[in-house]
Amino acid sequence: MQTPVLEIVNLCKRFGDRTAVDDVSLRVPAGSFFGLVGPNGAGKTTTLSMAVGLLRPDSGTVRVEGLDVWADPVAARSRLGVLPDGLALPERLTGRELLTYLGRLRGLAPRVAAGRADELLAILDLAGADRTLVIDYSTGMRKKIGLAAALLHGPSLLVLDEPFEAVDPVSALTIRAMLRQFIAIGGTVVLSSHVMATVEQLCDHVAVVHRGRIAAAGPLDRVRAGATLEERLVELVGADLDLTRSPSWLVS
Ligand SMILES: Nc1ncnc2c1ncn2[C@@H]1O[C@H](COP(=O)(O)OP(=O)(O)OP(=O)(O)O)[C@@H](O)[C@H]1O
Numbered sequence: 001m002q003t004p005v006l007e008i009v010n011l012c013k014r015f016g017d018r019t020a021v022d023d024v025s026l027r028v029p030a031g032s033f034f035g036l037v038g039p040n041g042a043g044k045t046t047t048l049s050m051a052v053g054l055l056r057p058d059s060g061t062v063r064v065e066g067l068d069v070w071a072d073p074v075a076a077r078s079r080l081g082v083l084p085d086g087l088a089l090p091e092r093l094t095g096r097e098l099l100t101y102l103g104r105l106r107g108l109a110p111r112v113a114a115g116r117a118d119e120l121l122a123i124l125d126l127a128g129a130d131r132t133l134v135i136d137y138s139t140g141m142r143k144k145i146g147l148a149a150a151l152l153h154g155p156s157l158l159v160l161d162e163p164f165e166a167v168d169p170v171s172a173l174t175i176r177a178m179l180r181q182f183i184a185i186g187g188t189v190v191l192s193s194h195v196m197a198t199v200e201q202l203c204d205h206v207a208v209v210h211r212g213r214i215a216a217a218g219p220l221d222r223v224r225a226g227a228t229l230e231e232r233l234v235e236l237v238g239a240d241l242d243l244t245r246s247p248s249w250l251v252s
Contacts, residue, residue, distance in 0.1 A: 003066055005030045005157050005188040006051060011060035013046050020046040022212035024060070028157075028190055028205070033183055035199035035220075036192040037229070038209035039237055044192040045085045045161055047209065051190075052082045052159050064157060078106075081155035083163055087146040091135035095126050095145050098134055099152060106153040113152070120148035123178065125171060139166040147175060151182075158182065160191040164198055176202060196230040210237045 006028035013021040021043045028034045036044045049055035051062050053069040053076065062069040067076040090098060096117050103113025121127045124144045129137065134145060143166055150158060158179070164172050179189050179202065193199050199206060200220065206229065207217035215236040216223045224232050 002030060004028050005032075005065055006034075006159075006190060007061075007063045008047070008051055009061045009063075011047065011050055011062065012058045013043075013050060013055070014058055019212050021050065021057075024209075024212070024214055026207055026214065026217060028188060030188055031183060031186060032188055032205045033179070033203045034188070034190045035203035035206040036190065036209060037194070037196065037199055037206060037233060038215075039233075042209040042237075043212040044209050046212075048159055048161050048190070048192060049084065052080055052084070053077055054082070054084060078153070079156050081150035081153070081158045083143075083146045083150045083158075083160040085161040087142065089134050089142065089145065089149075091133065093134055094130060094132060095121055095134065095137070095141075095148075096130050098145060099148055102149050103152050108153065116152055117148075120151060124148055124174060140168055140171065143167050144171060144175070151178075156187055158187065158189045158191075160189065162192055162194070164193060164195060172198075196228070196233065200224075200229050208233055208236050 004027040008024060008026040011021055011024045024047055036048065038044055046055065050057045051069070053073050056070070064076040064079050067079070069076045090101070093101060099117035099120060100113045103116060104110065108116070121130065124147065126141060126144055129141060134142065137145065143163065147160070147163060150160070163175060167175065183189060204220055205218065206220050206223050208215040208223065
C-alpha cells in the first residue's frame, strides 16, 4: 500500500477528565482532498492541532510523508502548510510585511519571499489592503492572510482548520480554485468544515468525528452510502433531531 502523506495512529488527548480525542487513527492518501466533519466539540481541532505538531498528544504518533511530527519536527513541518484555529498573527505588520517576514523565517531568499507575497496578496484579493495592519483586518481577511502564510513556502500537505469560516463567497471561490490547483499539481489537503455542501463539492475522502472518535472514514461516496453527507452525519452522530422544538417564550 502507498505510504500515506499523513498517517495518524492511535492518537489520544485528554483535558482534565475530558477525553477530547480517543484513539484516533487516519490515513490520508497522497493527492487526496480530505474533509474532517463532526459536531461542535467532536475533537476535530484537537486532532488537527496534534497532527501538525501544535499540541502534544498524550499518546499516539503522527507521520507526515513518513516523518514523525514530534521526533523530527523541523523536517516534518517543512512539508506542512497549516491554517490553525484561532491563528495568532503578528498584528503590527501589514499583510505584505507579514508574508515577507514569514517567508524569510522559512528560509526563502528576500526576492522570492517578496514575489510570492505579492502573488498571494493579488490572488486572495488582499493587495488593496496592503497598507492595512493585520490588527485592522476583518475576520475573513485574517483567514485569507493565514491561508497565504500556509502556502508561502510551497508545502506538499495543507492542513486547514475551517478555511472558509467568515470568508466572503467570492473569496471562497478563489480559495477553492486555488486548493483544487494545489491538488492538481500533486498536493494534498486536509480541512475541517461545518459546511457539508463545501465538503461534498471539494473532498474525495472524508472522516466523521464524534465524541473524540472516528465514526466513519474513507472515500466520500463510501461514507455517504447513498445519502447526503448531512444525512449521514446526523445518522452517525445519532443526533436527536426534533425540528419542532423552540424556547417556549419565543413561540407563545
Ligand atoms: N485547551 C482545552 N482545554 C480544555 N478542553 C478543551 C481544550 N481544547 C478543546 N477542549 C475540549 O475538547 C473537546 C474537543 O474540542 P475541539 O475544539 O477539538 O472540537 P471541534 O470538533 O474542533 O469543535 P468545533 O466544531 O466546535 O470547533 C471539547 O469538549 C472541548 O471543550
